[in-house]
Amino acid sequence: PDSVKYIGYGAFYECSSLSRVYMDVLASNLLEISDYTFYKCSSLKQVDIPLEVEKIGRSAFYKSGVVVAKIPDYVKEIGAYAFYGCSSLTKVVLPQSVKRLGENAFGRCSVLTSVSVGNGAVALGARAFYECALLSEVSLGSSLVSVGESAFYGCTSLTRLILPNRLVSLGDSAFYGCTALESVTFGDGLKTIGDSAFYGCASLTAAALPAGVESIGSYAFRKCTALTGIFLGNELRSVGSYAFQDCENLTIYSEGAGSGIGWDGLWNSFNRPVVWGCKISSGDGRYLVSLTK
Numbered sequence: 001p002d003s004v005k006y007i008g009y010g011a012f013y014e015c016s017s018l019s020r021v022y023m024d025v026l027a028s029n030l031l032e033i034s035d036y037t038f039y040k041c042s043s044l045k046q047v048d049i050p051l052e053v054e055k056i057g058r059s060a061f062y063k064s065g066v067v068v069a070k071i072p073d074y075v076k077e078i079g080a081y082a083f084y085g086c087s088s089l090t091k092v093v094l095p096q097s098v099k100r101l102g103e104n105a106f107g108r109c110s111v112l113t114s115v116s117v118g119n120g121a122v123a124l125g126a127r128a129f130y131e132c133a134l135l136s137e138v139s140l141g142s143s144l145v146s147v148g149e150s151a152f153y154g155c156t157s158l159t160r161l162i163l164p165n166r167l168v169s170l171g172d173s174a175f176y177g178c179t180a181l182e183s184v185t186f187g188d189g190l191k192t193i194g195d196s197a198f199y200g201c202a203s204l205t206a207a208a209l210p211a212g213v214e215s216i217g218s219y220a221f222r223k224c225t226a227l228t229g230i231f232l233g234n235e236l237r238s239v240g241s242y243a244f245q246d247c248e249n250l251t252i253y254s255e256g257a258g259s260g261i262g263w264d265g266l267w268n269s270f271n272r273p274v275v276w277g278c279k280i281s282s283g284d285g286r287y288l289v290s291l292t293k
Contacts, residue, residue, distance in 0.1 A: 002028045010036040019043045019065075025050050025072070033060045035079065040064065045088070049075075056082050058102065063087070073097050078105050080125065087111065096120035096141070101128050103148065110134065113157075117141045124151045126171065133157060140164055147174050149194070156180055159203075163187045170197045172217065179203060186210050193220050195240060202226060211235060211255070211280070216243050218264070229253060231280050238262035245270050253278045 002024055011034070012018055018041045023030065028050035035057035038044055041064045049056075051072045058079035061069075067088050071078070073095045080102035083089060089109045094101070096118035106112060107130035115129065119141040126148040129135060136157040142164045149171035152158065159180050163170075165187035172194035175181060181201045188210045195217035198204060204224045211233035218240030221227060227247050232239075232254040241264040244250055252274045259267065268274065 005029050005031050007032075007034055007037050009034050010039060012038050012041055014040045015044075016040065016042050019045060021047045023048050023050050028052065031055070033057055035059060036062070038062075038064050055079070058082065059084065061086060069093075071095055071098065076100075078102055080104055081107070084108060090114070092116070094118045094121060094141075099123075101125050103127055104130060107131065113137065115139070117144065119143050122146070124148050126150055127153065129155060131155070140167075142166060145169075147171055149173060150176060152178060154178070159183070161185070163190065165189050168192065170194055172196055173199065175201060177201075188212065191215065193217060195219055196222065198224060200224075206230070209233065214238070216240060218242055219245065222246055225249065231278070232256070233280070236260065238264075239267040240264050241266040242269050243267050244272055247272060251275065253280065255280060 025048045030050045032055045037060045039059050039062045044064045045067055049072050054074050055077045059081040061083045062081050063085040065088050066086050069092045074097055076099050078101050081104045084104050084107045087110050089112050091114045093116045098121050101124050103125040104127045107127050109132050112132045113134050114137040116139040121141050122143055123146045127150045129152050131154040134157050135155045144164050144167050146169045150173040153173050153176045156179050158178050160183045162185040166189050167187045169192040173196045175198050176196050177200045179202050182203045190210050192215045196219040198221050199219050200223045202225050205226050207230045212235050214235050215238045220243045222245040224247050227250050229251055234255045250272045254276050257277055
């Protein structure tokens, strides 16, 4: 009935024959879909989530059969593993109301092709879209501050990415093994690139990092074999070991006159050529304007 405000913990847990749930999206007073509510309801293809729902709990639709996740405009939080392993889910649109996305929220959704994150989201949890191998379209909202560890790990169909200007940190292994990733547009606010963040992004050809980047982790760009140029700004305080290992076509351009105190002794272990004292074009940071001899 419409008067129900909460569906209890694990209410339909492993009801594998359940195929449809009917709720009046306008009249229902439901505020929360609790943890494990539709856990492993493998035949469940569609759920009309009422507009007043504010939270979708942990593993609420874990390995269910949902095809499209229609997230209402009042949902503020999507819990860990909420849609993990939904092997029929093809598209996700997160409204501006969603502030945080839990760890593994959409991990291993094997046929998911499109994700749109609304402008309200400030953080993507660890492994949020882990191993979504067919994910090819990603739109990230303007308020996003952090991308969690392994958030897009193994998203092998992702080709292009635009990171918003407010984004401050990319977690460890954030885009590890995104082998088709050709182009990344970095936002101006980026400060930290985690360990192995772009490890194995073999199609990535250029990385125009913003001038304010302060830290690049170990193995951050390892095995980016197509990478031909990367531009490092004056604010860079630390570079981890083997950051550019196996980048066989890479030339490194730096605004600084030499490596800093916080740079690991093995930061350039592959002995790629480095051009010091470069002035890089403002705005896009893609062009070498001049260099100091």
